[in-house]
Amino acid sequence: MHRKARQTAVPQDSAANVNPKAYPTQGYCIFRDGLDPDTVEHYRASLDAVIAARPPGQRLEALVEPHVRASDWQTWLELCRHPRLTEAVKATVQASELVLLSTHLLVKPPHDGLAVEWHQDNTYWNSVDGTDVVTVWLALDDVDLENACMQVIPRTHQGFQELEMLSTHGKDLLGVRVEVEDNLERDAVPIELRAGQFSIHDSFVIHGSGANTSARRRAGCTLRYANAATVTVDLSKHTKPVYYVSGDGSHLHDGVRDIRAGKTLPKGPGEHRSRRFESKG
Numbered sequence: 096m097h098r099k100a101r102q103t104a105v106p107q108d109s110a111a112n113v114n115p116k117a118y119p120t121q122g123y124c125i126f127r128d129g130l131d132p133d134t135v136e137h138y139r140a141s142l143d144a145v146i147a148a149r150p151p152g153q154r155l156e157a158l159v160e161p162h163v164r165a166s167d168w169q170t171w172l173e174l175c176r177h178p179r180l181t182e183a184v185k186a187t188v189q190a191s192e193l194v195l196l197s198t199h200l201l202v203k204p205p206h207d208g209l210a211v212e213w214h215q216d217n218t219y220w221n222s223v224d225g226t227d228v229v230t231v232w233l234a235l236d237d238v239d240l241e242n243a244c245m246q247v248i249p250r251t252h253q254g255f256q257e258l259e260m261l262s263t264h265g266k267d268l269l270g271v272r273v274e275v276e277d278n279l280e281r282d283a284v285p286i287e288l289r290a291g292q293f294s295i296h297d298s299f300v301i302h303g304s305g306a307n308t309s310a311r312r313r314a315g316c317t318l319r320y321a322n323a324a325t326v327t328v329d330l331s332k333h334t335k336p337v338y339y340v341s342g343d344g345s346h347l348h349d350g351v352r353d354i355r356a357g358k359t360l361p362k363g364p365g366e367h368r369s370r371r372f373e374s375k376g
């Protein structure tokens with residue numbers, strides 16, 4: 096599974112440069128004009144602090160919800176409402192009402208970074224009802240096939256089918272996978288990015304990544320957003336706070352935290368009630 100590493104420069108002008116207009120058909124798009132270098136450096140330093148503070152033995156792939164769990168959670172919550180990201184999501188899903196559902200620092204250490212088998216994201220979120228849900232994959236390191244960047248199989252979101260999840264019984268991050276035939280796997284596109292660049296993918300598109308056997312770390316931050324006008328979130332089942340990051344207030348529901356531009360961040364980070372990934376030692 097997954098295309099193997101090759102030595103390559105990050106392509107700036109290739110089939111992987113899908114723009115937001117193509118998102119509805121392709122199921123993903125790329126933003127080369129990402130965060131500015133100072134902001135990226137700021138987040139790389141915050142990532143180093145999160146890594147240094149993690150419990151002994153915790154895997155780097157398991158650094159979930161930094162906007163709730165990190166000691167500098169405000170830094171990560173600011174990222175969730177960073178205008179470069181929220182404007183890109185709005186342009187991609189053609190929506191002005193947005194909520195932030197979750198974040199994850201998905202860091203693969205050199206030499207033994209875990210694979211993420213082919214999967215769809217929507218199948219994990221029983222608190223979320225609707226199809227307008229996307230993931231921003233923000234590169235904090237330069238990522239390419241050599242250090243096991245994410246790969247996407249274009250157009251597999253079409254029809255919004257929920258594929259069966261099978262157990263992997265293997266040493267991978269999720270422990271589950273969907274079946275992908277060879278002729279489909281051949282279409283996989285590596286999402287090669289420089290630090291600060293980002294992609295956006297649909298929650299139904301099939302994606303994953305190989306093990307990182309290279310000598311380079313592979314760090315990214317995923318941020319999941321939903322169109323608040325078309326997606327409902329059951330707050331009693333959602334295991335972390337939901338944040339309203341953009342809109343005119345018409346879809347700001349009770350219990351959702353309002354952090355639109357100009358609003359003061361909440362005094363506390365709220366609660367994270369899931370133990371998923373914690374056994375990954």
Ligand SMILES: O=C(O)CCC(=O)C(=O)O
Pocket residue numbers: 201211216230232243244245246302303304315317
């Ligand atoms: O980081 C990866 O390789 C996979 C990321 C992923 O599965 C996701 O963002 O949904």
